[in-house]
Amino acid sequence: MKEPSAGTGATTSFDDVKQVGAGVLNIGYVDAGPSDGAVVVLLHGWPYDIHSFVDVVSLLTDAGYRVLVPHLRGYGTTRFRSDEAMRVGQPAVFAVDVVALMDALKVEKATLAGFDWGARTADIVAALWPERCHGLVSVSGYLIASQESGRNPLPPLAELSWWYQFYFATERGREGYEKNRHDFAKLIWRTASPKWKFDDATFDRSAASLNNPDHASIVIHNYRWRLGLAEGEPQ
Template identity: 30%
Template sequence: MDAIRQGTVKANGLDFGYLEAGPDDGPLALCLHGFPDSAHTWRHLLPELAAAGYRAVAPFSRGYAPTGVPEDGAYQAGALAADANALHDAFGGGPDAVIIGHDWGAFATYGASAHAPGRWRKAVAMSVPPLGALMGAFFTYEQLKRSFYIFVFQTPVAEMVLNRAFVESLWRDWSPGHDAAEDVEHVMACLSLPENRAAAIGYYRTMLDSSRHVARYAAEQAAAATPGERPVLYLHGGADGCLDAAAADPAAVLAHLPAGSRAEIVDGAGHFLQLDHPAEVNRLILDWLAD
């Protein structure tokens, strides 16, 4: 099994810290994390991708240490998509590259693959369905209760709320039964400084306030809301405590994805399904990439 290495690379004007496994000359597999998480969320998948011949890379997202905090304060989906496409260049990716994203990484995956389909052969998105499917389910009473944290993050007390106990509680609620001690340690290391915590909250403030959007990411932002061209494997945990599986009905999801896409519910898995059921999720991803 390939060892996981660490490194730093400059892309889209930021210094990105990353984890990596596999040969330098293999096709790029870019793995993008969400909230409250880190690149370590891919610790089970990276070695499997490496064994399949990929150069598997998991960057820490913008604002999450050791990656830098962007000076322009851009945290919209379009900025994340632009980061992904810039990282494709930084790692010498070709048209055989694949992109895999969880949570906010899923938003980046939709935007990057739709905006620059020539860079990506296939895509995998997890735990956040495409925007068209998501909007149909987000405003139910039950889902609004689950999404309370988004609204808390719009308030002046958000930075005080985002502490270890809060992060531990989100992991406990979102992936019931998963021992998240290691993951919480990684998250708190990424958010140890006030500017890092402000960055993580900034994703959600930008989510509900388009006046925070940075104009230079407008094309990627628009692309993130379109089906795009590259086929997508969408995976969602059946026991997801963040976004109920009812919001990820495969038929509804596929209506907003390109032809040739697939959508599956992973029974018993929570929001962090790549950690809850790693063997099953790894198999689904590797089979999809090999098909």
């Protein structure tokens, strides 16, 4: 593999989104940097998208890395290859998706980095497929969901911060998110990062990825699965 070298970073344009069949999905992804560079896979969270990494990619490609930034299932141009496939959002399936993407692109091993849902995904790949993981950067901690521990109540103030999980457990919450996903996402951006003064253009750039036809189903299943209210993928 090509050794990384020093360089200067600049914001990368994500206009060129490629598509590849990988497992149950046709995954949309950015592929930047030298084709023979050591591979880094960057994984976004909810309710964000690949544009979370626009300032990061150039720093890595300038250093000689090949950088892959996929839209997770339910985001952007990523689509299910079959109408019959379960629209499942449990954490393990995102890890399976990443391994399938690496297989499709003939990437044997990569450094995996992510935040929020992306951090969980990277952690699971590292735990279950360590031979595919050269390194791990997990922003927000080492997060692998446990339904068993999730049954334990938290102090009221901690429960308050997870209000949307309880909202999503209801049919009203599912309909509300389906109808108001953009306003919902903007609220989460503001409450999760109260010091981040993002402008409308920055938000709208990422919010477009939430228009994916499977987005709401994936999000609702993810949070219901965490609370033990939805079955996971049988496999």
